Amino acid sequence: MSAPNKSYDPVEVEALKPEEIDRVRDEALAAFAAAASLDALREAKVAHVGDRSPLALANREIGALPPQARADAGKRVGQARGAVNKALAARQAELEAERDERVLVEEAVDVTLPYDRVPPGARHPLTTLSERIEDIFVAMGYEVAEGPEVETEWFNFDALNIGPDHPARSTRDTFFVEGAAGGPDLVLRTETSSVQIRSMLERTPPIYVICPGRVYRSDELDATHSPVFHQVELLAIDEGLTMADLKGTLDHMVRSLFGEGVHTRLRPHYFPFTEPSAEMDMLCFRCRGESAGNPDRPCRTCSSEGWVELGGCGVVNPKVLTACGVDPEKYSGFAFGFGIERLLMFRHNVEDIRDMIEGDVRFTRPFGMEI
Structure with missing residues (x-):
């Protein structure tokens, strides 16, 4: 991470460019939407919300900006991260609901089956x-x-x-x-x-x-x-x-x-x-x-x-x-x-x-x- 510099121009930092932030945000949203299972969603979460994700790395660059540039850059990054976290929570709720419905069907117990499928024991x-x-x-x-x-x-x-x-x-x-x-x-x-x-x-x-x-x-x-x-x-x-x-x-x-x-x-x-x-x-x-x-x-x-x-x-x-x-x-x-x-x-x-x-x-x- 570079040191504070009054002549530093955030436009020249690739990770903080508005179009770059929009791009990594859209990639995260698309990855979450494409996750078909909770395991796939966990992998997408690590890639797009984890400590080494693009938005997390961009957030670290804000500290090196001059004071007059930090507010605008932080706002853009914060909005993107908020949208990503919201999409992640929504998709996780959907997948958990699907899993619960599937479990109810796959693990259902038929109470109409004969009660003596397992023969009872007997006292000696x-x-x-x-x-x-x-x-x-x-x-x-x-x-x-x-x-x-x-x-x-x-x-x-x-x-x-x-x-x-x-x-x-x-x-x-x-x-x-x-x-x-x-x-x-x-x-x-x-x-x-x-x-x-x-x-x-x-x-x-x-x-x-x-x-x-x-x-x-x-x-x-x-x-x-x-x-x-x-x-x-x-x-x-x-x-x-x-x-x-x-x-x-x-x-x-x-x-x-x-x-x-x-x-x-x-x-x-x-x-x-x-x-x-x-x-x-x-x-x-x-x-x-x-x-x-x-x-x-x-x-x-x-x-x-x-x-x-x-x-x-x-x-x-x-x-x-x-x-x-x-x-x-x-x-x-x-x-x-x-x-x-x-x-x-x-x-x-x-x-x-x-x-x-x-x-x-x-x-x-x-x-x-x-x-």
């Missing part, structure tokens, strides 16, 4: 079956009890009359967890019976609780076994409870789950935490026992035996009551437990337990939603 059948079992016993006056999945050996074994040499306490059957230095040994609970122990310690008889939850065993994952599965156990402690009360409770449960006419039977067995103990079977809810000894009517659910094994049960061992501070001379009780996966498998003809844990929606969706 293990969850719905567990809650259905809970509802049956809550309706009978039971409470739902919960406990930690990482337990001490006392809650998981000792309080349940499972001796230190019992095979269940080996690493072949149980997952052990390293606890704090000097603290008790910890395990991943092998059954929800530990919740029954906690319930007896925390409550005063009479006690009626159902204990659903996740348990862990050192089993290989295959079609019928899993190292992690779900179990439901029940505990009732009151005065005068007997095996007859247990049998009636079991019959009510299976009728609620599988319909009228289904009942249970008890087979003698042994469990450290119950005495007497039994294995409980349920009359096959499909063949109603008619497939037993009848080759003309085979049944896949019960393998034509007429009965389906559910789990273990019995009268609570007095040693367990004593360990929990319950007087066995005054109170008695019964307990039972079974696996929810097993119940789901024969209830719905699921042949592979791995289908329940792989997370494939094609497995859960056929079960639908339950409220």
Whole structure:
């Protein structure tokens, strides 16, 4: 930029000539009008309104003019720049309006399309079956009890009359967890019976609780076994409870789950935490026992035996009551437990337990939603 000079003639400066200013103004207006998109308009803006545009460079030359010439030159340049900025704003508004109209058409959502184009998911059948079992016993006056999945050996074994040499306490059957230095040994609970122990310690008889939850065993994952599965156990402690009360409770449960006419039977067995103990079977809810000894009517659910094994049960061992501070001379009780996966498998003809844990929606969706 040249220094002020009284003899400086603005007519001789090419950038400040009236015809030159009119020319660059008209070029800018034409460029804005020709811009067909906002991106093209931004490029034209840089070329005609930016710091290196012809009008911006001409504006810088005004400062070098003598005072008597600056007003006229500044007026011409200012009017040209004002016209250019006005045209730029108008064209930008037009292009933005066109873009908004186009977006409304191109990105419109047809609300008349079928609402189920994306199939809905479903709650996992293990969850719905567990809650259905809970509802049956809550309706009978039971409470739902919960406990930690990482337990001490006392809650998981000792309080349940499972001796230190019992095979269940080996690493072949149980997952052990390293606890704090000097603290008790910890395990991943092998059954929800530990919740029954906690319930007896925390409550005063009479006690009626159902204990659903996740348990862990050192089993290989295959079609019928899993190292992690779900179990439901029940505990009732009151005065005068007997095996007859247990049998009636079991019959009510299976009728609620599988319909009228289904009942249970008890087979003698042994469990450290119950005495007497039994294995409980349920009359096959499909063949109603008619497939037993009848080759003309085979049944896949019960393998034509007429009965389906559910789990273990019995009268609570007095040693367990004593360990929990319950007087066995005054109170008695019964307990039972079974696996929810097993119940789901024969209830719905699921042949592979791995289908329940792989997370494939094609497995859960056929079960639908339950409220």
